[in-house]
Amino acid sequence: STSAAILFTAQGAVASTDLRVGATALPVMTVTATAGQSGVTEGAKNFIASMGDRGINFLGNETMSVEAKKAEFRKLLNDSFDMSTIGRFSLGTYWKTATPGQQQEYQKLFNDMIVKVYSKRFSDYKGQKFDVRNARVEGKDSIVTSFIVPNDGAQVQVDWRVRKKGGSYKVVDIIVEGVSMSQTQRADFASVIQRGGGKVDVLLQHLRQQ
Numbered sequence: 001s002t003s004a005a006i007l008f009t010a011q012g013a014v015a016s017t018d019l020r021v022g023a024t025a026l027p028v029m030t031v032t033a034t035a036g037q038s039g040v041t042e043g044a045k046n047f048i049a050s051m052g053d054r055g056i057n058f059l060g061n062e063t064m065s066v067e068a069k070k071a072e073f074r075k076l077l078n079d080s081f082d083m084s085t086i087g088r089f090s091l092g093t094y095w096k097t098a099t100p101g102q103q104q105e106y107q108k109l110f111n112d113m114i115v116k117v118y119s120k121r122f123s124d125y126k127g128q129k130f131d132v133r134n135a136r137v138e139g140k141d142s143i144v145t146s147f148i149v150p151n152d153g154a155q156v157q158v159d160w161r162v163r164k165k166g167g168s169y170k171v172v173d174i175i176v177e178g179v180s181m182s183q184t185q186r187a188d189f190a191s192v193i194q195r196g197g198g199k200v201d202v203l204l205q206h207l208r209q210q
Contacts, residue, residue, distance in 0.1 A: 041135035044142035044162040047169040051080045052130040052146070059125040070119040074111075082163065082170035083111055089172075090185040091203075094193055098200045106200070109207035116210060127151060135162075141172065 058064060058072040077083060087110040088095050098106065129149040135142050144160040161173035173182040189203055196202025 040164060041137060041142045041144075043164070044144050044160075044169055045132055045135045047080075047162060048144045048146060048160050048171075049130075049132040051076065051171075052132065056125075056130060059122060060127070066119065066122060069122050070115060073119055073122075074115050077111070077114065080169075080171055082165065082172050083107070083114075085163075085170075085172050086182055087111070089182050090189055091200075092186050092190055094190070094200050094203075102200050102204065105204055106207070109204065109210075113207055113210045131155075143175075 055073075055076060058069050061069075064072075084107060087107045090110065091098070091106060095103065128151070130146060131149055132144060132146045135144045137143075138161075140163065142162045142164075144162055146158050146160065148156045148158060157177055159175040160171050161175065162169050163172045164170075173180055175181070192206050193200060193203050
């Protein structure tokens, strides 16, 4: 496994955590954009830029308490991320074997886990800049490329998989330096379940303890 620094900036949050980089990044398909597609990708770029600004505004507010920032972070996740789709993808094939009750509890625990993990890293934000540079069409999604630019040191590329649903844009994956966070999370959850004999309850218990 490899230790990767994650600058999780949809919400402007700069986080550092250990991730297994064994997951395969999503395949890249080059598509020539039509006029309509160009409008969608431009909209996706603006969406990511606005979301980043929103996150930086509360992260850089030294008068806000950690709890207040956590509340703002949760709002941003719910507003800007398709957490239902991300959570379901992260559970993989085990979603179909889970009961409706397990699915419901899992989605709540998954959301809570994301908030807890990244809120612990709020203090890591040291004024890094969030630079949205371009976007491309990939299947039914837009891939928005951004860079986290620190005051010193190397910049980090972060790509956002954005999907337009019901007239609004939502993030469905984050790809840091070519590594899909959703696929990495999916591999981690599968490992937990497999070690527990293939039972979804083992993962639920694991998430309850987070």
